[in-house]
Amino acid sequence: MTTSELRAEYRALADTVRRRGVTHHDDLAERVRTAFAVDGDGVPRVTDGETLHHAWSVADALGPGRCAELTAAWRTAGRERIGERIAAGLVTLDGGSFLMGTPEGSAPVYCGERPAHRVKITAFRMGRVPVTNELFRLFRPGHASGAGAALPAVDVTWYDATMFARWAGYRLPTEAEWEFAGRAGADGAYGDIDPQDLTAYAWFSENSKGALHPVATRRANSYGMHDLFGNVWEWCADTYAPGFYAHSPEIAPLNSGPGDERVSRGGSMHAFTDMCRCAFRHHEPADYWAYDIGFRIAADV
Incomplete structure (x- = not known):
């Protein structure tokens, strides 16, 4: 079949x-x-x-x-093959309260970034870097044959990313968790990163030459996270709805409602500077795949 x-x-x-x-x-x-x-x-x-x-x-x-x-055999096999390797690459974030989205009067604004709203995140763990070809090939041998092992795994749908994470005993981050990690305790458009220094932290349109780059070859933010901005868009767990922020729960929000599209965050090697902002919400159909969309994994503490 x-x-x-x-x-x-x-x-x-x-x-x-x-x-x-x-x-x-x-x-x-x-x-x-x-x-x-x-x-x-x-x-x-x-x-x-x-x-x-x-x-x-x-x-x-x-x-x-x-x-x-x-699913026991499948999940057990995944955790035996990859669980410890992923665990070693997770950063533990204590959680806290932050202003999610873009406040009134700020520009530019993309669809779905308003209203800015207060969100509380409980402690969680998140991958220091996006999932690489090396790791993803333990789940799907031969994926992106010939592509570098240290490059982010791309050409994966939201379904692929979700089920890889489950196979390994983890999950995708919610978009609130992603934004929390990107902001790193700061209120700036790029968290604690000065926009003038973005080329030191991200591979994007100004410095990538239109190509993917191995993970962790740019600086980490103060939370120890590499490649949150640029290199690849990153799938999040949420269904995309442009009006979700208007009725988002305050504590650990996740839009698990019906819908064809899923959220992705962070920009890619093709993204303009504004598209790498913490609050920028991108979205694609769950069955969509492209050479600039990847993912990282998360877990509860």
């Missing part, structure tokens, strides 16, 4: 479960278990993110305990 056929099968299965509820538990369980199988080396047999995302939603509908059982 081709990837597109398998994806269509699990999408239809997930749609049926959403519309009609769970029936034929044993049959569903066996079909889902197949999606999360691994080979003798612990590599997932299915690595298409959208297929896995639909399979996960079906497993979750069977109940939390059943979901854990059905």
Whole structure:
């Protein structure tokens, strides 16, 4: 069965479960278990993110305990292969309160940046750098064949990023967490970074020459985070809605509502200076992929 056929099968299965509820538990369980199988080396047999995302939603509908059982081999393999390596590259952020978005009177402003609103973030951990080809190939061998191991993994959809993170025992950061990390305790458009010094911290239109660069080859911000600005756009967990800020929860906000598009943050090697601002909200369809979109992972403390 081709990837597109398998994806269509699990999408239809997930749609049926959403519309009609769970029936034929044993049959569903066996079909889902197949999606999360691994080979003798612990590599997932299915690595298409959208297929896995639909399979996960079906497993979750069977109940939390059943979901854990059905994905156990897949998740265990991921954590054994990559968990410790990722853990060593996480930065622990204590959380706190900050003003998210762009205040009135500030310019420029892109769609969805207002109103600025007070947000409280609980402690979390976040990758010091975006996920690299070296790490992503442990999940999907041969990904971007020939591309440098230290380059950010790109050409990944939001589904791919989400399911890689779950395979490894982590998750994507929320956009509030991403902005908190980018601001690094400061109120400036680029957090604690002087805009005049941005070329020292980011690969973007002014210095990248239109190319990706290995991670951590620019300075880190005061939170120890590299490549938050420029190099690659980074998928976040949230569904994109331009009006979400008007009714965003104050504590640990996450827009998990329905919608076709997901948030990405930070700019890329092609981005203009303004697009690298902490508050700039970019968005693309969840099944979209491009050579300037990657991701980093996060975890609760």
